[in-house]
Amino acid sequence: MATTAAATATLGAWAGLPGAWPLVVGAVGAAAHGVGVGIRKRLSGPSLAARAAGWLLASGWSSAVIWTDPTSWDGSGWWSAFGSLGAITLAVGAGLVRADVHEEALDETRRAMHAAMTEAAITRADWAVVDQWIALIRAVAQVEVTPAGFDWRKDKSGFGLEIALPIGYASQRFQGYAASLAEAARLPVGCLVSISKARKQGHVILDVDLVDTSTVVTEYPEGFEPLSIMSGIPWGLNRVGEELTVHMRQACALILGPPGTGKTTLLDGILAGFSRCNDVLVFGIDVGKKGDAFVPWVTPWMEGQKYVQPLSGTARLPETTRQGVDWIAANLAEADLMLDALIAIAEHRLDAYRELMRQQNTKLLPVSADIPMIFCVVDEGAEMLAYQGIDPLRSRVKEKLVSVMRTTRAMGIRLILTATDGNLSSLGDSAVRKYSPVRIALTCTDPEGAGVAKLFGSIRGLDASQLTAEGSGVIGAATGVKTGFAPQPFRTWVTAPSLARDACLATQDRRPVLDEPSVRAAGDAYRDRWSPARIAWLIGDQEPAATQAAPAGGRFLLPGGRPMTSPEELRARLQNRGKAPEAPAPGGPVDQDAAMAKFLEDLGKLPEVEEPGSKPPLKPFRGLEGLRVKGGEPGAGTASEPSAPDWKELARRVVCDSGKWLGTSGVLAVLEGRGLTVNRSTLATELSAMARRGEIAKRGSGPQTEYGAPMTEEN
CATH class of the missing domain: 3.30.980.40 (Threonyl-tRNA Synthetase; Chain A, domain 2)
Known part of the structure; x- marks a missing residue:
């Protein structure tokens, strides 16, 4: 480079060329040789800079020599010219050496990267x-x-x-x-x-x-192949389109989603997965929407029982059609009974299956088709968990929900809660998040990511604000190293309204029934869960349609094969009231319903005895002012409508005619089943007043208070 610059300066000074022509040559050389050729050789930036700097510095030195006319130089001029040329040469040479070293390092990195690619x-x-x-x-x-x-x-x-x-x-x-x-x-x-x-x-x-895979529409898979809670249940799809399997044997789940995010669609997919299991039963609580979330899962059973008409163009389903959800609580009183039953089942299973757990060397109940897992799905459960008032019933339901989460894991009972917000004020108890390792935050209408932050905190490596499609969100399962997974993008299946019907019919032959020890622990609250009085909110006051004859014996089957007295048989008993029933043959079977009817008839024939301080005569009918009656507006029942019963008299008749001791929750469940909404504390106060007047009997105190028919000297 130094020789070329000196030769260029000498030629230009001898020929009298302009001083700018070396700069033009240097610029062209820097662009063509320094940058162009360097890019073609895929050289790095330092190499390109060093090559271009060499051309520009050399051409600048040559132009300076021509402009200063070397023929007029003295000794110091020559020394300055050659000294500056030497300095430029050394600087450019050093830059090129460093660039070469850098290029060698890059080449080594590329070779290592390609080797790693080959190995991978x-x-x-x-x-x-x-x-x-x-x-x-x-x-x-x-x-x-x-x-x-x-x-x-x-x-x-x-x-x-x-x-x-x-x-x-x-x-x-x-x-x-x-x-x-x-x-x-x-x-x-x-x-x-x-x-x-x-x-x-x-x-x-x-x-x-x-x-954007969140916009891809994927329907729930057909076939309904058998699953087991022990092997996990698919709840949706990840970003790759693969099924996300959730293991729920020991886990509760918490689902957050504002309205419109696809929460109902997600619940349908979860219930469809549970219906495919031969070792899972589902209880449902939906107080806010009066059981609407679970009605599609019992509609096939209602069709079989002739409460609803079959679909157009289809034959009526058989009476043996089973419910897809084993128990539904559409009001607080029924939810109270259900939670009591769950707690009793957990306590009784511990005693009933202690030897089985010892034989299998485990502290967890061995779940199977004979001893099914119970999942209680609570739609919009935050309303119950966030209650801070003084209503004893609401307070008890809240406490029992948390108790089920805390104490029933080993005995195969878990909860799935949905809510619109994840604040502590909405959930009511920090234990809800603590005992819910499976968490889902739906983000369609939550662009700020508030639900994701409340459930998962700050998630590094995931921008949840991009998950804006309906049914998309974030799911995480802290259920262990083998079965859990970190929070990740998630989307639900697209479910049709017919999914519940198809799943119920495809899986009813393999779905389990509750084990007998658990049935005994739950008692009549479980056995009578589908009786007409308890599901009046579902069927209203209608009777089964007369388009199909009643089954042999006049009985419909409840889950587990338990017969339910048909309306035709009830009407026949009413017509035969007063007639002496035929005595059963010695050693023959006894009709328990007939025996109970005979007992009640004989009880009604007992003479009334006035006692000191006996009850006053009943007050004239006062109507239902201020009460909400199903099918009417508040205050619809008045004295001019004798068909609307007085709720106080109805409550007294329920206690006296039941033949057993009832708590306030039991009386309230019957009243709500008949379409009457009465405040629990008001009912408890009235029952206590009836007991003081001698109209009914009372035993126990506090939460253990029970009421029964009044005792007389004759009985």
Whole structure:
């Protein structure tokens, strides 16, 4: 370079050329040889700069020599010229040496990267994608990483890239660049870069979306193949389109979602998964919508029992059709009974199956088709959990919900709660989140990500604000190393209204029934759960349609094969009232219903005896002012409508005619089953007043108070 510059300056000074012509030659050389050729050789920036600087500095020295006319120089001029030329030569040479060293290092890195790609089975066709993202990571995160694996999704909607981080660089730090990498790559809106830890420490996996998969519509799979709670149940799909299997044997679940996020669709998918299990029963509580969330799952049974008409163009389902949900509580009184039954079942199972657990060397109840798992699904349970008032019934339901979460895990009873908000004021108890390792936050109408933050805190490596499609959200399961998974994007199946019917009919032959020890523990609250009085909210006051003859014996079957007295048989008994029943043959079977009817008839024939301080005559009918009656407005029942019974008289008749001791919850359940809504504290006060007047009997105190028919001297 020094020789070329000196020769150019000598030629220009001898020929009298303009002083700018070496600058033109230097600029052309810097652009063509220094930059153009360097780019073709894929040289780095330092090499390109050193080559261009050599051309420009040499041409500048030559121009300066020509302009100063070397023929007029003295000795110091020559020394200055050659000294500056030597300094330029050394500087450019040093720059080129450093550039060569840098190029060698880059070549070594490329060779190592290609070796790593080869070892990771990355094909040559994918090297361009890997190189692009390695360069992107270097620019955004300012860190040198090495690829360790690469794979395309089956549908080419994205890819996964595993990289090894340098020593001393924490994976949590790198996860914070997820959103920045997505923006730097100019991905479409809705596409995520999800960064999660790999199975080897120091490695992370980038799951990159090239298409917004949350908008892909996937229907619930047909076939309803058998499942088991022990092997996990699919609840939805991940970003890759694979089923996300959730293991719920020991876990409760909490689902957050504002209205319109797809919470009902998600519940349908969960219930469909439970219906496919031969070792799961479902109890449902929906007080806010009066059981509406679970009605589709018992409609096939209602059709079989002739409470509803069959679908147009289809034959009526048989009477043996079973409910898809084993018990529904549509009001607080029924929910109170259900939770009492669950707590009693858990306590009784511990005693009944202690030897079985000892034989199998486990502290967890061995769940099977004979001893099914019970899931209590509470739709909008936050309303009950957040109650802070003085109503004893609401307070008890809240306490029992938390008690079921805390105490029934080992005995195979778990809860699934849905709510619109995850604040402590909404959930009512911090134990709800503590005992719910499976959590879902639906984000369709939650652009701020409030639900995700409340359930999962700050999630590094995931930009939940991009999950805006209906049914999409974030799911996480802290159920153990083998079965759990970190919070990740999630989307529900698209379910049709007919899903409940199809699932009920396809799985009813393999769904279990409650084990006998649990039935005994739950008592009549469970056995009579489908009696007409208890499901009046569901069937109203209607009787089964007369389009189909009653089954042999005049009985309909409740779950478990227990017969229920048909309306035709009840009418026949009323017509035969007063007639002497035929005595059963010695040693023959006894009709328990007939015996009870005979007992009540004889009880009604007993003479009334006036006692000191006996009850006063009943007051004239006062109507139902201020009460809510099903099918009418408040105050619809008045003295001019004798068909509407006085709720106080009805409550007294319920206690006296029951033939057993009833608590306030039992009386309230019957009243609500008949369409009357009465405040529990008001009912308890009136029952106590009746007991003081001698109209009914009372025993116990506080929550253990029970009421029965008044005792007389004759009995």
